[in-house]
Amino acid sequence: MSASTATRADTPSTPVPVLSFSPVVLSVPGRPVDLQVRVTAPATGTGLPVILLSHGHGPSNNLSSLNGYAPLAHHWAAQGFAVVQPTHLTSRTLSHLVADAPGAPDFWRSRAEDMTHVLDRIDVIERTVPQLAGRLDSGKVAVAGHSLGGFTAALLLGAGLRDPDTGDTVHLVEPRIRAGVLLAAPGRGGDVFNGPMARQWPVIGAVDFSTMTAPALVVAGDKDDSRHFTDMGPDWHADPYTLAPGPKTLLTLFDAEHGLGGIAGYDAAETTDESPERVAALARLSAAYLHTRLHPGAPTWQSACEALTTGPRAVGRVESK
Template identity: 75%
Template structure:
């Protein structure tokens, strides 16, 4: 399916005027040994070359389709509009696939497989580019970022260098992906250890061993200051800032004012489970994250500073920024 999407635009700003977006799905990658083929959605500007790539990892969630290539339109469309190629895999943890492999040992999170999906995508960027009409020759294969929301943020952290101990074989898992140059963690889980006292921590013991001390790749950590994940910890919203505080620099923290776990509704347009629906917050988050990534990829680009000045200062600030 190919769509031309011009409805996700924002007014002209420091990042430039909005452009038409092309969205194509599914791109199907056969993967030997995987229970089902890896299916992707690719969203890209209709024009332009040398386009950097964002690998977007969906969350777990309770909805039927947002945790798949069909979700995260509010971010994917805006990022593409602002000059990125966004590639969204449907991980095996997606509710759209759970009926096919509920008894698989790694179910239901498929935490290792999720990270491996991203490496498989990087292995076959040429195939993906060639499969999408009007995209051939337009991607910058050396400018790759990973972004992820919630469980997707955990996936992104592993690819950026965070480590966990596999609860099945008690071996440390190293899923670091050197081809990824930077990352954006959106409402990602925080530290493991004794602060995990909630019911979900008992169900998913892999989170107990999370270690950010070797997550060295540059990253923007986004946390809502009202994202209180009591099902994991009594630590409060600060838990989601752990990937910033506990990882070595360079790291940047964007704390969004009044944002809960959905960060205003990034997982889908008009998603019923969004508890803090705020389209303006989503638009600001999209602009800020795109500006951060663009400045990191383009030496001398001032988009990140301009976006901060516009959106994180003054009485109408959507959030606060700190860096190390």
Template identity: 65%
Template sequence: MNDKTLPIDTVGPPTPVLSVAPVVLPAPDRAVDLQVRVSAPVTGGDLPVILLSHGQGYSHHLSSLDGYAPLAGYWAAHGFVVIQPTHLSSTTLRLDPGTPGAPLYWRSRAEDMRRVLDGLDLIEDAVPQLRGRLDRSRVAVAGHSMGGHTASLLLGARLTDPDDGAEVTLADPRIRAGVLLAAPGRGGDALTPAVAEGLPFLLTTDFSTMTTPTLVVAGDQDESTHLTVRGAQWHTDPYLLAPGRKSLLTLFGAEHGLGGISGYDVAETTDENPERVAAVQRLTWAYLRSELYPGDRAWQAACDALAAGPDPLGRVDSK
């Protein structure tokens, strides 16, 4: 066994997965209807749900329902139903740059996830293999990069709308836990001047109200110099500045792609590392499993396995 691989017995064996896309949710108040991918184990009932929000990278299709196969496939093979929307920010939609909310559609992204939860009946109708198999009381949200910002809003973070100065609260009480992967940190003087001017919604991010249990995953080499002047530490802000039960997984040597979570063998991954991806898969799964099922020891077992090796891939801190 590779010393940098978590032992496989921290999780059960994978099961076959069904994946259906696009499932279309009517959205008359949106620029286009909402398309999602649904991935689930082919067997089992009372399945918990993960909403997975894509980032905004260079590749066209990773920023859509077609991205993040390393995470969606793994989570589904180990007992979750994973629902991935194509947000309006996806270049696959080729929207007019003048569409309200462009270019990143920060508010619409969070509303997409709430629309998914409101439309679970429609999803079950479109994917009859799922009918009656969802546990709607156990819902989590996860997001990478800009998707992490989306997830943080659903978990309770707030901001001030730069267009009208109103405080925006988009938390959804149906979401019981979250995972933020290389998510943006605080605003203000932590941002580069270009980002502060071009993406002013990031200026006022407030984590002090993000009370939902959350795992923050950050690479210690994720400098993100196009976004922040604070270096890799910026991505730990959602852990450091949010109250309540939080955990931080710091991945040693990891850059923004966290080893390659957005897709298999993709060119934009600058730190490709299969063992790192495997660690992210297993630790995020274990965290959500234990948060959604109190008393489940998967998270503790995964943390113990991470710390046990002679050359660990990372470190977990909790508060």
């Protein structure tokens, strides 16, 4: 068990101790390797809501695993959440083990099923992690994901997917998940899915957002121009908001590129728009959104929006439907 110190964005002088434990190893029949997860939680407190955090892909090895996304996991834990991060089969840390496994290379179905396995075994996770037993509220569960992780989160929140291999429409919605956060998630397919990587990843363009009915915060950077998938520009990453039914909220971050300031890891060289201030603001806003969704009537989201998305120093703009 290692302890780190996270800081509340709204009270920067008050450090909040956070505990992180990994790996928790879950054996899953039929999965080519065991499912490993990291749990990050505040050192104290009970009734902790759970955030399932799905990593993206990217060029680094360990950022695409349970070892990535510490800037978000630490902040969310400091705000009173227990964050559970699996290493999906798409992780570069597993490439040498699963290259020929069924579902490679995108493992779209397995990625979503990983989260269902975590929820099925949440009691085992709670008992395994020191100082966590009896502290989780398994009735308050959210999902968050960045990039390819946002694609996974969309499926868990109800988006349909046309299987590129069979043509069948598949639904992998997880009803125990009550809300979600999609961070720089992929957008629509069709004619705009025309970049050089589109043929290599046809499943990305096979999602139907019209059935994604669960509440979600969609986060898009206004400088996130994913030309390798589309010539639509940054608006492509707003599609999970634009094309899905409400209740949805769109947070457009000013001057943010695909890394949204560096959420995948502290001081990651691959981050093209590094901004600790943007990461702190995004972490606070996303935590506030989920807190209000999981505790209806709480003013957390409204307060965070007033502090961070209004006035001359606004980090972004918000719209809802």
